[in-house]
Amino acid sequence: MKLGRIEGTVVCTIKDDRLKGLKLLVVHECDVHLEPTNAFHVAADTVQAGPGDLIMFASGSSARQTEKTHGKAIDCAIVAIVDSVNLV
Amino acid sequence: MKLGRIEGTVVCTIKDDRLKGLKLLVVHECDVHLEPTNAFHVAADTVQAGPGDLIMFASGSSARQTEKTHGKAIDCAIVAIVDSVNLV
Amino acid sequence: MKLGRIEGTVVCTIKDDRLKGLKLLVVHECDVHLEPTNAFHVAADTVQAGPGDLIMFASGSSARQTEKTHGKAIDCAIVAIVDSVNLV
Amino acid sequence: MKLGRIEGTVVCTIKDDRLKGLKLLVVHECDVHLEPTNAFHVAADTVQAGPGDLIMFASGSSARQTEKTHGKAIDCAIVAIVDSVNLV
Amino acid sequence: MKLGRIEGTVVCTIKDDRLKGLKLLVVHECDVHLEPTNAFHVAADTVQAGPGDLIMFASGSSARQTEKTHGKAIDCAIVAIVDSVNLV
Numbered sequence: 001m002k003l004g005r006i007e008g009t010v011v012c013t014i015k016d017d018r019l020k021g022l023k024l025l026v027v028h029e030c031d032v033h034l035e036p037t038n039a040f041h042v043a044a045d046t047v048q049a050g051p052g053d054l055i056m057f058a059s060g061s062s063a064r065q066t067e068k069t070h071g072k073a074i075d076c077a078i079v080a081i082v083d084s085v086n087l088v
Numbered sequence: 089m090k091l092g093r094i095e096g097t098v099v100c101t102i103k104d105d106r107l108k109g110l111k112l113l114v115v116h117e118c119d120v121h122l123e124p125t126n127a128f129h130v131a132a133d134t135v136q137a138g139p140g141d142l143i144m145f146a147s148g149s150s151a152r153q154t155e156k157t158h159g160k161a162i163d164c165a166i167v168a169i170v171d172s173v174n175l176v
Numbered sequence: 177m178k179l180g181r182i183e184g185t186v187v188c189t190i191k192d193d194r195l196k197g198l199k200l201l202v203v204h205e206c207d208v209h210l211e212p213t214n215a216f217h218v219a220a221d222t223v224q225a226g227p228g229d230l231i232m233f234a235s236g237s238s239a240r241q242t243e244k245t246h247g248k249a250i251d252c253a254i255v256a257i258v259d260s261v262n263l264v
Numbered sequence: 265m266k267l268g269r270i271e272g273t274v275v276c277t278i279k280d281d282r283l284k285g286l287k288l289l290v291v292h293e294c295d296v297h298l299e300p301t302n303a304f305h306v307a308a309d310t311v312q313a314g315p316g317d318l319i320m321f322a323s324g325s326s327a328r329q330t331e332k333t334h335g336k337a338i339d340c341a342i343v344a345i346v347d348s349v350n351l352v
Numbered sequence: 353m354k355l356g357r358i359e360g361t362v363v364c365t366i367k368d369d370r371l372k373g374l375k376l377l378v379v380h381e382c383d384v385h386l387e388p389t390n391a392f393h394v395a396a397d398t399v400q401a402g403p404g405d406l407i408m409f410a411s412g413s414s415a416r417q418t419e420k421t422h423g424k425a426i427d428c429a430i431v432a433i434v435d436s437v438n439l440v
């Protein structure tokens with residue numbers, strides 16, 4: 001998984017039926033020192049994440065292994081809100 | 089998922105049987121500021137997207153999680169037309 | 177999906193049993209302007225593509241969604257011969 | 265698979281239900297000469313790895329092919345502790 | 353699929369149960385001109401490959417589509433020994 005911060009929302013009226021009801025958020029990927037990288041993703045929210053939250057997301061088919069994203073055309077899902085990253 | 093703009097079509101007469109009837113579009117990937125990147129994709133359309141539309145696409149096995157692409161050799165599908173990207 | 181040109185063949189005598197009978201071709205990836213990129217792939221042919229043909233290929237699990245590649249260790253398959261790419 | 269060293273932990277209180285009980289570790293990817301690269305991952309631990317351990321991890325859907333990660337939103341899992349890499 | 357040369361072995365005593373009995377090899381990725389690239393992988397062997405062999409490997413879920421790797425946390429598998437690459 002990767003880390004990121006929520007930096008916005010994506011609004012779509014016309015979309016695949018199964019995507020209805022999912023919240024789509026802009027995720028700015030961070031490295032493990034919590035510095036922003038150049039990578040952005042649009043991810044489905046499964047944990048009620050909000051603007052500025054540090055989150056963890058899963059990509060690919062793993063993004064569909066949640067109650068909310070199962071069987072949907074979602075290749076990126078926010079699956080946790082990160083309390084801390086503890087480097088040793 | 090990622091964002092992109094429709095910039096063309098791909099026409100194929102000889103193709104895998106299951107791909108028949110699918111519309112194949114050229115997607116020019118954008119970043120979240122809607123600036124074009126260097127990445128292009130050929131994607132199956134599932135939402136009647138047209139030239140110039142700002143769209144969201146899903147990649148990998150997630151591209152097959154729609155009525156139109158299920159069980160087909162499609163690794164990139166347009167799954168929504170984007171109304172707005174709201175950065176915070 | 178991505179575009180490419182057929183630039184060769186790969187011959188393997190010793191291989192996983194399920195790969196027997198599949199034609200393996202060298203694909204030189206192109207961009208949507210049909211200019212060659214730096215990327216090459218070995219892909220299973222499903223559409224009788226020949227040297228120089230402009231083709232479309234699918235990657236990952238999507239490469240297995242054809243009659244010929246189903247259930248096989250194929251992560252790249254040629255799934256169409258491209259007649260034209262029409263940019264708008 | 266790729267190699268890496270354990271360099272920390274990630275703590276999340278709010279997370280997808282199925283992730284509960286999984287230990288999430290920071291993996292700093294290494295090359296085969298065991299030199300660190302620029303890539304970092306958050307991975308689920310399946311082998312009781314600890315700080316500084318040289319490990320092997322699997323990515324994508326393969327990360328879910330263990331007892332501990334099956335059916336969970338995990339796209340990176342630590343699946344072995346590496347004793348030695350023997351180059352020839 | 354991609355090409356590579358076998359350049360070593362990886363030994364792991366502590367590993368996911370399902371990985372027991374699999375031979376793990378270091379693969380140095382080559383381009384189609386058989387020149388080494390900068391990419392290395394740890395791959396499961398399914399064809400009795402040995403040091404120096406030119407091989408073809410499959411990545412992602414496709415790496416699990418062999419008798420030996422089915423259902424295991426393997427994201428890269430050696431699936432053929434390459435006799436020749438014939439560019440046209």
